[in-house]
Structure formats: structure tokens, C-alpha cells
Amino acid sequence: MRHPSVIARRVAAASVSLVLAAGAAACGPKDNDANGSQASRGDSTPHRGGTLTVLNRNPQQDFDPARLYTTGGGKIPSLVFRTLTTRNRENGAAGAQVVPDLATDTGRPNKDATVWTYTLKEGLKYEDGTAITSADIKYGIERSFAAELSGGAPYLRDWLIGGADYQGPYKGGKSLDSIETPDARTIVFHLNKPEGEFPYLATQTQFTPVPKAKDTGTKYEEHPVSSGPYKVVSNENDGERLVLERNTYWSAATDAERKAYPDRIDVRSGLDSSVINQRLSASQGADAAAITTDTNLGPAELAQVTGDKALASRVGTGRFGYTNYIAFNPKVKPFDDVRVRQAISYAVDRSSVVNAAGGSSLAEAATTFLPNQKSYGYQPYDLFPAGASGNAAKAKELLKEAGYANGLTVTLTHSNSKDFETSPEIATAIQDALKKAGITVELKGLEDNDYSDTVHGARTEPGFFLAHWGADWPSGGPFLAPIFDGRQIVKDGANFNTGFLDDKTVNTEIDAINKLTDLDAAAARWGALDKKIAGQALTVPLFHPVYKRLYGKDIRNIVISDWDGVLDPSQVAVK
Secondary structure, eight states, rough: OOOHHHHHHHOOOOOOOOOOOTOOOOOOOOOTTTTTGGGGGGOSSSOOEEEEEEEESSOOOOOTTOOTTGGGGGGGGGTTOOOSSEEEOOOOOOGGEEEEESBBBSEEEESSSSSEEEEEEETOOOTTSSSSSSSHHHHHHHHTTSGGGGOOOOOHHHHTTTTOOOOOSTTTTOOOOOOOEEETTTEEEESSSOTHHHHHHHTSSGOOOGGGGGGOOOOOOOOOOOOOOEEEEEEETTTEEEEEEEOOTTTGOOSOOOOOOOOOEEEOOOOOOOHHHHHHHOOOOGGGGGGGGBOOOOOHHHHHHHHHHHHHTTEEEESSSSEEEEOTTSSSSTTTTTTHHHHHHHHHHHHHHHHTTTTTEEEOOSHHHHHHHHTOOOOOOOSSSOOOEEEEHHHHHHHHHTTTTTTTEEEEEEEOOOOOOHHHHHHHHHHHHHHHHEEEEEEEEEOOOHHHHHHBBTTTTOSEEEEEEEOSSSSSSSHHHHHHHHGGOOSBOOOTTOOOOOHHHHHHHHHHHHOOOOHHHHHHHHHHHHHHHHHTEEEEEEEEEEEEEEOOOTEEEEBTTTTOBBBOOTTTTEE
């Protein structure tokens, strides 16, 4: 379970002016195929060499595999850190598959998926030429349990036998017995419950090998030992500028996923969104061979870009499994009445919400909690049809049944942040729609930290607020379980089961699906469970985000998968 703000999608303010070619006209933006812009270029074949520049807002802080979240860092960490499994580096839906990385396969489970065994490929080496062993992967995982290296994904602590009480290898040199390494190429994991999706978990950076002799604790981030195609040669101001160069001991023969075309990668972070988009649009000097992995185009920018054919050909489109929604706390009146929650579901005007989120090119209306992608088990449904602009008549009917024939007044809590996810603009769109159904909405905007603390505190959670969630891998499991599994309700700490749902049948089905190692079969059942839970109207899905990002004119081989919708720097070549 994680806070979705890790990958929060922030777009530049609409007032930003780009350095555009003369005569750019504002018109309705169109989607561009990730590779379509290169078809007309005579030099579109990717070549080895050159320097790739990455322009990002968020610094590559805590560049230590123990402290990183796999979905964080805009895929830059995967250039240095290899793991047992990884993402399939292909466009679209094919990129939502898990594939082998350091391991020969995606893992071999026992009958009930409580024991997973991996065998390492032959010939794996670190940047210094020494061999990568299974003991190094075990040690890399163990150090991620140390308090001083916190920040990574919490699943291993929950899934591994003894993980809940393990404190890492630094205090007394203790080892985690639930990870066995019978030989240099074999590693075995013993889990305290069936987990059919363990191959997805093995993509997390905590599965990066770390040689114990080279571990410098909290200083390891300054020069982590590379197992990937690039090594760190410079890390300034805790990731504000990160310079990577080739790891000469990396072999493409052992790595089918990373292309590693550039000789050098220069990551510059801490930049303003408007500056990033201006530099990418102008595409001068080193910026001609630049990309961004965390900065979207805003609505006004996108309209201007689309009006210029040259710029429009340099926009990559990505989709990540992510849902923006209204959350209800059924412990707070009047939301304890399912008819009130249903009434709001009917009254919502998704067209106005999508417009508030930047328009149809940046947001797609949602009626399901699961994202509209096959890997999640998406099954289309709309249990409370509101149409494009809301069904005020049906909402009023339900309110009357609930005893609110004359309407009611409620408070909607949202963030004051301009991130187009929980923003004042979206809150206002909901306020206007509900007014037509006789519901007066008073808006309560909070600053980012206050908002997060308030809505994720079991004792402070409001009755009606804006929320969002993104999964750590493309499956229904990490999407539905943190929000609807009653055993994941946290009374003291960050709670994401906002509806406080503790339904035995839901919990039992989650356990049953987790036992499945057939991921297609699991996906179908996640989709069915999504629909079942939706009947309780604990959330109102609003929209799924779409990423639109510029890249420099000398960039080639754009690959954007549905795993996280981010341009993949491991595939990029420069002219």
C-alpha cells in the first residue's frame, strides 16, 4: 500500500506561454501514437551514442534501491538497478506484462504460491566486473528493512515470514531466514500467505543486488554499485543533478529489455514545469536530445502545441492505471445512508469534471474504480448512470426516499493544490453539478500536507472528499485491496480504506484471488470484485488521467507502456 501522491500528476499552469513557431493556432488536440511521429523521419533508426538529457521537476532523491519506490523516479533508477523481474519494455498494453530481468524466468511457485524460487542468469556482473550472486539479492532485500533506509515499498515486510519483526542486517548482523540462497544462482522466498503476484513484486527496486562489502549504509546512494547498463558518476545535491555513464560490464546478452543507446545520461531536476516545457519545445542545443519523465503538458500548452505540426509530432501519450474519485466516509451523516451516496453518484457531471481536469486529451471519464486496462481486469459497468452531464432527476428521487425531499447541505474536502486531481477546479465542477440535484456543497480546501493528514487519518477523515489511487503494478490486487480490504484499515497511521469496508465476502475473495498464479484468471476475478464492491457506492469514480509529454527533436525510439504511462529512457536513442 502506498500514498498515490508518489506519482501525482501535476500539469503546468494554463497561463504558461511556450516558445512556439510563429502562427501556432489553438485547436482541439489529438492523440499521437508513441512512435508515430518518427515514421516520416529519414533518420528514425535508433543509433548508439550521444548524450540524453532528462529534464524533470522532482529530484532523484535517495538514490538507493532500498529507499526507492519502483514507480518513483521516472524510470531513471532502472538504468542503474536491475531486479529479479522487470516490466516488458513495449508500447501500450504489452508493456503491462512482467518479464525476467536478472532471473531466468518470472519465478517458480509451489502449489499454494507461498514459496517462490528464482534462478539467476549466467554471466551477470557489477560495474567493477565482479559476479552478481543470489546472496547479493538477499542482502539487498535485508538492508531495505533497516530503519535508516526506509522509504521503499512495504510489501516485503507484510509478505515474508518474519518480515514484520525484522530490523535489517545492521543491528547484530542478523539474517532473514525466510530468504534462502542454496547456491550462488538460486534464491528462494518463503511467504506467510499465498501471493500469486509475487513476480510483480520482484520488479521493485528492493530486489536489486547489493554487494555487502560495498554497502556504505546511508551514504550508498552517493555511489551505488550498478547492475544495469549505466553507473553513477556524479550525484549532486541529493539527486538534483545525476550523471550516468556506461557500465562496461553490463551485457545486452543478459538483458533483453534495456536498449541503452546513449553513452551518457544527464538528469537535471528541480526545474519548474513551465521551464521544462519551454526548453523541450525550443529544442535548442542539448535540449534537442532531451526528454521529461514527470512533466505533463497543460491544457493551454497542449492546444498550442497541437497547432504546430512539428511540435505535435513530438508529443508522447501515456496511460497509467490511476483513478481519481469521490470518497465517502459512511460513518459520517448523511453518508451513512447508501441512498445519499447513490444520489451523488447519479448527480455527478463527468463532462464538467473532465474539463476541469484539463479536457478530454488529459482525462478520460471513469465509471469503474479499476482503470480501463485489461491487465487490471477491467470490466465495463455503470451502476449509477449519470450520463455525460449528470442525472439530477434520479438523484432527487433517491434523496426524497432518504428523507431529504428539500435537499441537503454537505461539505466537500479537497486540496488547494493545482494538480488537477483533488484541485479546487474539480471540486467546483462537482459543486455545480450537485446543485442541480438540490444538494448544496460547501467547499473546504486544505493545503497539501493538511489535506493528506486529514483524509488519511481514521479519526479525522471527513465524510465527503476528493481522492485518487494508483497501483504499484498493473493488476487489480494493489488497486482494490488497499482501498477495500477490511484487514487493511489502519486506526493509527495512514489509512486508505476510506469507506472502512470490512466485508467478509470481499476479504475472502481477495485471499482467493491472491492464490492464483494464472494472472489472466486473477484479472477476471478482480474485475468481477470491482463491480461487486461498487454496488455499495463507497466511491464515485471520476476520471483516469492521460499523460501528454513533449520530447526533443533529436529523440528517437519512443516507448510508452501501460505499466505507468511514462516515456521509457531505457529505450530512447538520440540523433
